[in-house]
Amino acid sequence: MRTILSGNEAVARGAYEFGVQVATAYPGTPSTEILETIGSEYPEIYAEWSTNEKVAFEVALGSAFAGARSLVAMKHVGLNVAADPLMTSAQIGVEGGFIIVSADDPGMHSSQNEQDNRRYAVFAKIPLIEPSDSQEAKDYIAEALRISEKFRTPVLFRISTRICHSKTVVELGERTESEIKPYKKNIAQRVTVPSNARKLHIALEKKLKEIYQYAENSPLNRIEWADKSIGIITSGISYQYAKEAMPEASFLKLGISYPFPQKLVKKFASEVERLVVVEENEPCIEEQCRLIGVNPWARRCV
Numbered sequence: 001m002r003t004i005l006s007g008n009e010a011v012a013r014g015a016y017e018f019g020v021q022v023a024t025a026y027p028g029t030p031s032t033e034i035l036e037t038i039g040s041e042y043p044e045i046y047a048e049w050s051t052n053e054k055v056a057f058e059v060a061l062g063s064a065f066a067g068a069r070s071l072v073a074m075k076h077v078g079l080n081v082a083a084d085p086l087m088t089s090a091q092i093g094v095e096g097g098f099i100i101v102s103a104d105d106p107g108m109h110s111s112q113n114e115q116d117n118r119r120y121a122v123f124a125k126i127p128l129i130e131p132s133d134s135q136e137a138k139d140y141i142a143e144a145l146r147i148s149e150k151f152r153t154p155v156l157f158r159i160s161t162r163i164c165h166s167k168t169v170v171e172l173g174e175r176t177e178s179e180i181k182p183y184k185k186n187i188a189q190r191v192t193v194p195s196n197a198r199k200l201h202i203a204l205e206k207k208l209k210e211i212y213q214y215a216e217n218s219p220l221n222r223i224e225w226a227d228k229s230i231g232i233i234t235s236g237i238s239y240q241y242a243k244e245a246m247p248e249a250s251f252l253k254l255g256i257s258y259p260f261p262q263k264l265v266k267k268f269a270s271e272v273e274r275l276v277v278v279e280e281n282e283p284c285i286e287e288q289c290r291l292i293g294v295n296p297w298a299r300r301c302v
Protein backbone atom coordinates (compact mmCIF):
# COMPACT_ATOMS: atom_id res chain seq x y z
CA MET A 1 0.00 0.00 0.00
CA ARG A 2 1.24 3.47 -0.89
CA THR A 3 0.25 6.79 0.63
CA ILE A 4 1.53 10.35 0.99
CA LEU A 5 3.21 11.24 4.29
CA SER A 6 5.18 14.13 5.66
CA GLY A 7 8.63 13.33 6.95
CA ASN A 8 7.37 13.55 10.54
CA GLU A 9 4.50 11.17 9.79
CA ALA A 10 6.96 8.84 8.06
CA VAL A 11 9.26 8.75 11.10
CA ALA A 12 6.22 7.83 13.20
CA ARG A 13 5.26 5.15 10.69
CA GLY A 14 8.79 3.77 10.78
CA ALA A 15 8.63 3.56 14.57
CA TYR A 16 5.39 1.61 14.22
CA GLU A 17 6.53 -0.75 11.47
CA PHE A 18 9.89 -1.58 13.01
CA GLY A 19 8.74 -2.44 16.50
CA VAL A 20 9.41 0.65 18.60
CA GLN A 21 7.69 0.18 21.95
CA VAL A 22 8.29 3.50 23.71
CA ALA A 23 8.26 7.01 22.19
CA THR A 24 8.72 10.27 24.05
CA ALA A 25 9.07 13.91 23.05
CA TYR A 26 8.80 17.53 24.01
CA PRO A 27 6.77 19.51 21.45
CA GLY A 28 8.56 21.98 19.21
CA THR A 29 8.29 22.78 15.52
CA PRO A 30 9.44 21.22 13.24
CA SER A 31 9.32 17.95 15.25
CA THR A 32 5.92 18.04 16.96
CA GLU A 33 3.92 15.85 14.56
CA ILE A 34 6.15 12.83 15.19
CA LEU A 35 4.74 12.08 18.63
CA GLU A 36 1.32 13.49 17.74
CA THR A 37 1.08 10.88 14.98
CA ILE A 38 2.37 8.05 17.16
CA GLY A 39 -0.03 8.94 19.96
CA SER A 40 -3.08 9.26 17.73
CA GLU A 41 -2.51 6.45 15.21
CA TYR A 42 -0.31 3.78 16.76
CA PRO A 43 -1.59 2.58 20.15
CA GLU A 44 0.89 -0.31 20.03
CA ILE A 45 3.55 2.22 21.05
CA TYR A 46 3.57 3.76 24.52
CA ALA A 47 3.73 7.53 23.80
CA GLU A 48 4.48 10.23 26.36
CA TRP A 49 4.82 14.01 26.21
CA SER A 50 7.46 15.03 28.72
CA THR A 51 8.10 18.10 30.85
CA ASN A 52 11.19 18.97 28.80
CA GLU A 53 13.62 17.37 26.37
CA LYS A 54 15.96 16.08 29.07
CA VAL A 55 13.12 14.21 30.76
CA ALA A 56 11.92 12.86 27.41
CA PHE A 57 15.43 11.69 26.61
CA GLU A 58 15.89 9.97 29.95
CA VAL A 59 12.51 8.20 29.85
CA ALA A 60 13.32 6.78 26.41
CA LEU A 61 16.89 5.97 27.43
CA GLY A 62 15.68 4.16 30.53
CA SER A 63 13.35 2.11 28.34
CA ALA A 64 16.30 1.21 26.11
CA PHE A 65 18.30 0.20 29.20
CA ALA A 66 15.40 -2.14 30.05
CA GLY A 67 15.56 -3.73 26.60
CA ALA A 68 12.75 -1.95 24.73
CA ARG A 69 13.09 -0.29 21.35
CA SER A 70 12.73 3.42 22.07
CA LEU A 71 12.60 6.76 20.26
CA VAL A 72 12.83 10.32 21.52
CA ALA A 73 12.02 13.32 19.32
CA MET A 74 12.74 17.04 19.68
CA LYS A 75 13.64 20.09 17.66
CA HIS A 76 17.28 21.01 17.28
CA VAL A 77 17.56 23.42 20.23
CA GLY A 78 15.87 20.82 22.43
CA LEU A 79 18.96 18.64 22.17
CA ASN A 80 20.83 21.36 24.05
CA VAL A 81 18.50 20.70 26.99
CA ALA A 82 19.15 16.96 26.69
CA ALA A 83 22.90 17.25 26.09
CA ASP A 84 23.86 15.99 29.55
CA PRO A 85 22.28 12.51 29.24
CA LEU A 86 23.21 12.43 25.52
CA MET A 87 26.93 12.62 26.20
CA THR A 88 26.83 10.00 28.93
CA SER A 89 24.50 7.64 27.06
CA ALA A 90 27.10 7.21 24.32
CA GLN A 91 29.49 5.72 26.87
CA ILE A 92 26.91 3.68 28.76
CA GLY A 93 25.28 2.15 25.70
CA VAL A 94 21.84 0.55 25.42
CA GLU A 95 20.16 -2.87 25.26
CA GLY A 96 17.12 -2.09 23.11
CA GLY A 97 17.45 0.13 20.03
CA PHE A 98 17.51 3.84 20.88
CA ILE A 99 16.91 6.59 18.31
CA ILE A 100 17.30 10.31 18.98
CA VAL A 101 15.37 12.31 16.37
CA SER A 102 16.69 15.85 15.96
CA ALA A 103 14.53 18.08 13.74
CA ASP A 104 16.83 20.91 12.64
CA ASP A 105 15.56 24.23 11.33
CA PRO A 106 17.84 25.78 8.68
CA GLY A 107 16.53 29.25 7.89
CA MET A 108 14.94 29.62 11.33
CA HIS A 109 11.37 29.21 10.14
CA SER A 110 10.20 28.63 13.73
CA SER A 111 13.33 28.82 15.85
CA GLN A 112 15.72 31.17 17.60
CA ASN A 113 18.78 29.81 15.82
CA GLU A 114 19.77 27.37 13.06
CA GLN A 115 22.38 25.30 14.86
CA ASP A 116 23.52 22.22 12.98
CA ASN A 117 23.01 19.19 15.20
CA ARG A 118 25.21 17.00 13.05
CA ARG A 119 27.89 18.43 15.33
CA TYR A 120 26.36 16.55 18.25
CA ALA A 121 27.04 13.18 16.60
CA VAL A 122 30.75 13.97 16.36
CA PHE A 123 30.75 15.51 19.85
CA ALA A 124 29.03 12.53 21.49
CA LYS A 125 30.69 9.89 19.27
CA ILE A 126 27.46 8.29 18.05
CA PRO A 127 26.28 7.32 14.55
CA LEU A 128 24.44 9.91 12.46
CA ILE A 129 21.72 8.95 9.97
CA GLU A 130 20.18 11.44 7.53
CA PRO A 131 17.19 10.61 5.30
CA SER A 132 16.39 12.78 2.27
CA ASP A 133 12.64 12.23 1.86
CA SER A 134 9.65 10.63 3.56
CA GLN A 135 10.30 7.12 2.22
CA GLU A 136 13.80 7.19 3.63
CA ALA A 137 12.56 8.77 6.86
CA LYS A 138 10.48 5.64 7.37
CA ASP A 139 12.92 3.05 6.04
CA TYR A 140 16.00 4.44 7.78
CA ILE A 141 14.35 3.91 11.16
CA ALA A 142 14.92 0.19 10.62
CA GLU A 143 18.62 0.73 9.91
CA ALA A 144 18.96 3.07 12.89
CA LEU A 145 17.52 0.39 15.18
CA ARG A 146 19.74 -2.25 13.60
CA ILE A 147 22.88 -0.18 14.19
CA SER A 148 21.79 0.76 17.70
CA GLU A 149 21.26 -2.83 18.75
CA LYS A 150 24.27 -4.25 16.91
CA PHE A 151 26.67 -1.78 18.55
CA ARG A 152 24.64 -1.01 21.69
CA THR A 153 24.73 2.70 20.92
CA PRO A 154 22.30 5.61 20.68
CA VAL A 155 21.79 6.77 17.09
CA LEU A 156 21.20 10.40 16.09
CA PHE A 157 18.52 10.61 13.37
CA ARG A 158 18.75 14.06 11.83
CA ILE A 159 15.93 15.52 9.77
CA SER A 160 15.21 19.15 8.93
CA THR A 161 12.25 21.43 8.30
CA ARG A 162 11.87 20.66 4.60
CA ILE A 163 11.84 16.92 5.29
CA CYS A 164 9.61 17.23 8.36
CA HIS A 165 6.86 19.14 6.59
CA SER A 166 7.19 18.14 2.92
CA LYS A 167 5.10 15.19 1.75
CA THR A 168 6.19 12.41 -0.59
CA VAL A 169 4.91 8.96 -1.54
CA VAL A 170 5.68 6.20 0.97
CA GLU A 171 5.32 2.44 0.59
CA LEU A 172 3.77 1.11 3.80
CA GLY A 173 4.49 -2.20 5.51
CA GLU A 174 3.12 -4.17 8.42
CA ARG A 175 4.36 -3.90 11.99
CA THR A 176 7.09 -6.30 13.06
CA GLU A 177 6.99 -6.84 16.80
CA SER A 178 10.25 -6.77 18.71
CA GLU A 179 11.05 -8.61 21.92
CA ILE A 180 11.95 -6.67 25.04
CA LYS A 181 15.38 -7.89 26.02
CA PRO A 182 15.77 -9.00 29.64
CA TYR A 183 17.09 -6.34 32.00
CA LYS A 184 20.54 -6.97 33.43
CA LYS A 185 21.80 -5.00 36.38
CA ASN A 186 25.27 -3.65 35.58
CA ILE A 187 26.58 -0.97 37.92
CA ALA A 188 30.00 -0.74 36.28
CA GLN A 189 28.33 -0.07 32.92
CA ARG A 190 25.66 2.39 34.01
CA VAL A 191 27.06 4.31 36.95
CA THR A 192 29.55 6.69 35.38
CA VAL A 193 31.68 7.65 38.33
CA PRO A 194 35.21 8.43 37.09
CA SER A 195 36.62 4.96 37.76
CA ASN A 196 33.95 3.45 35.52
CA ALA A 197 33.77 6.27 32.99
CA ARG A 198 37.46 6.04 32.09
CA LYS A 199 37.02 2.42 31.03
CA LEU A 200 33.78 3.21 29.21
CA HIS A 201 35.50 5.96 27.24
CA ILE A 202 38.12 3.54 25.94
CA ALA A 203 35.40 1.06 25.00
CA LEU A 204 33.50 3.84 23.19
CA GLU A 205 36.52 4.69 21.03
CA LYS A 206 36.88 1.04 20.04
CA LYS A 207 33.16 0.82 19.27
CA LEU A 208 33.36 3.90 17.05
CA LYS A 209 36.01 2.20 14.92
CA GLU A 210 33.71 -0.78 14.46
CA ILE A 211 30.82 1.47 13.44
CA TYR A 212 33.14 3.21 10.95
CA GLN A 213 33.81 -0.11 9.22
CA TYR A 214 30.07 -0.74 9.10
CA ALA A 215 29.39 2.70 7.58
CA GLU A 216 31.96 2.11 4.83
CA ASN A 217 29.88 -0.79 3.50
CA SER A 218 26.37 0.44 4.29
CA PRO A 219 23.90 0.67 1.38
CA LEU A 220 22.73 3.94 2.92
CA ASN A 221 25.91 5.47 1.49
CA ARG A 222 25.73 5.16 -2.28
CA ILE A 223 27.44 6.45 -5.38
CA GLU A 224 25.29 7.48 -8.35
CA TRP A 225 27.60 7.65 -11.34
CA ALA A 226 26.74 10.01 -14.20
CA ASP A 227 28.85 12.82 -15.67
CA LYS A 228 32.23 12.53 -13.95
CA SER A 229 33.28 16.06 -14.80
CA ILE A 230 31.58 17.06 -11.55
CA GLY A 231 30.93 15.01 -8.44
CA ILE A 232 28.74 16.14 -5.56
CA ILE A 233 28.95 14.85 -1.99
CA THR A 234 25.80 15.60 -0.02
CA SER A 235 23.28 14.28 2.52
CA GLY A 236 19.73 14.80 3.74
CA ILE A 237 17.48 17.29 1.99
CA SER A 238 20.53 18.88 0.37
CA TYR A 239 20.68 15.80 -1.87
CA GLN A 240 17.24 16.65 -3.25
CA TYR A 241 18.21 20.28 -3.86
CA ALA A 242 21.42 19.32 -5.64
CA LYS A 243 19.82 16.51 -7.65
CA GLU A 244 17.12 18.85 -8.92
CA ALA A 245 19.64 21.56 -9.84
CA MET A 246 22.24 19.26 -11.44
CA PRO A 247 20.67 15.92 -12.43
CA GLU A 248 23.53 15.21 -14.82
CA ALA A 249 26.22 15.20 -12.09
CA SER A 250 27.65 12.19 -10.25
CA PHE A 251 26.59 11.96 -6.61
CA LEU A 252 27.86 10.45 -3.39
CA LYS A 253 24.79 10.43 -1.17
CA LEU A 254 25.56 9.92 2.52
CA GLY A 255 22.79 8.26 4.53
CA ILE A 256 25.21 7.49 7.37
CA SER A 257 27.30 10.63 7.46
CA TYR A 258 29.10 9.89 10.74
CA PRO A 259 31.33 7.97 11.23
CA PHE A 260 32.54 9.43 7.93
CA PRO A 261 33.07 6.75 5.23
CA GLN A 262 36.61 7.77 4.36
CA LYS A 263 37.44 5.07 1.81
CA LEU A 264 34.20 5.60 -0.10
CA VAL A 265 34.74 9.37 -0.19
CA LYS A 266 38.32 8.97 -1.43
CA LYS A 267 37.19 6.55 -4.14
CA PHE A 268 34.50 8.96 -5.32
CA ALA A 269 36.82 11.98 -5.22
CA SER A 270 39.49 10.17 -7.21
CA GLU A 271 37.15 9.49 -10.12
CA VAL A 272 35.61 12.93 -10.66
CA GLU A 273 37.26 15.98 -12.19
CA ARG A 274 35.75 18.52 -9.84
CA LEU A 275 34.41 17.80 -6.37
CA VAL A 276 31.64 19.85 -4.79
CA VAL A 277 30.10 19.53 -1.31
CA VAL A 278 26.48 20.60 -0.92
CA GLU A 279 25.14 20.79 2.64
CA GLU A 280 22.94 22.85 4.95
CA ASN A 281 24.45 25.30 7.41
CA GLU A 282 27.75 24.10 8.85
CA PRO A 283 30.63 22.68 6.73
CA CYS A 284 30.44 19.27 8.43
CA ILE A 285 31.02 17.15 5.32
CA GLU A 286 33.58 19.59 3.97
CA GLU A 287 35.60 19.47 7.18
CA GLN A 288 35.56 15.67 7.25
CA CYS A 289 36.76 15.65 3.64
CA ARG A 290 39.65 17.98 4.39
CA LEU A 291 40.65 15.95 7.44
CA ILE A 292 41.34 12.97 5.19
CA GLY A 293 43.12 15.00 2.52
CA VAL A 294 40.21 15.39 0.12
CA ASN A 295 39.84 19.05 -0.84
CA PRO A 296 36.56 20.00 -2.52
CA TRP A 297 36.93 22.37 -5.47
CA ALA A 298 33.86 24.23 -4.27
CA ARG A 299 31.27 24.15 -1.54
CA ARG A 300 27.69 25.24 -1.77
CA CYS A 301 25.82 25.91 1.50
CA VAL A 302 22.05 25.80 1.09
